[in-house]
Amino acid sequence: MLRVLLGDHQLSLVEALAEAIAAESDLEVVGTAARADDVLRVVGSRPVDVAVLGSDTGPADLASLGAALREVRPGLALIALADHEDIVALVRAVRAGFRGWVHKEAGVQELVDVVRAVPRGETRIPPVELTRVLDHLLEAGAAATRSGPLDELTSRELEVLRALSGGVTRQEVADELDISVNTVRTHMRRILAKLGVHTSLEAVVIARRAGFR
Known part of the structure; x- marks a missing residue:
């Protein structure tokens, strides 16, 4: 229910x-x-x-x-x-x-x-609106990438972001890096703050623009 x-x-x-x-x-x-x-x-x-x-x-x-x-x-x-x-x-x-x-x-x-x-x-989200949202996020990601925001991330934060950009879950990131899910969440909060974005989706867009897969 x-x-x-x-x-x-x-x-x-x-x-x-x-x-x-x-x-x-x-x-x-x-x-x-x-x-x-x-x-x-x-x-x-x-x-x-x-x-x-x-x-x-x-x-x-x-x-x-x-x-x-x-x-x-x-x-x-x-x-x-x-x-x-x-x-x-x-x-x-x-x-x-x-x-x-x-x-x-x-x-x-x-x-x-x-x-x-x-x-x-x-x-x-209706397809037309979803397309517009993704376009907006991609444009924001491209602008952020041009300013080099990934340079602010630590090596561990880059590892977490690179893993998430590959389409895995937070649990899978934790298993791959031998850390807890709570630690992954903590890294993600810091990543979002440094990149100036609010969601993991936006962070992944920036990472993929920078060549992460």
Whole structure:
């Protein structure tokens, strides 16, 4: 059973989605909210697996809210419910941990499919938007590579980044380098900080631009 939180300033939409999602045998709506502070309160006080959040859940912007939620509950799956196409907002949301992006005019079944998929580790962003996100990240990676950011990494950090660029998991990196997964995470946090990026995907883009495979 996946426990779902719905947040959006349009309460009528939230209530309609809650009713539709509650009809699914494997989904349970554990909370609804119209504002960011209410979303944070629910996530901080109840077990929540998936948060579906409108792009106008004020007063916080979507990326800031997502980052705050992941601080409270690191494993929370984040899905954006968007009523407009804004590549900058989408990129910021992806950097904050959102792995689902559903337009408000999409059918309920599409949203339900995304709610089930994202907790499984899938990314569900419409192809056109995903292409634009990747283009944006590649451009950012190319600009960063031209400034030589990899020069700031230690030899061990380069080993970790090189291994991840080969498409392996963090556990496989830990096994290959004979270190713990927690140590890999620590190295990744330092790598992201030095490269000035927010996700492992962006770091890998920079590494591959630099010739890592």
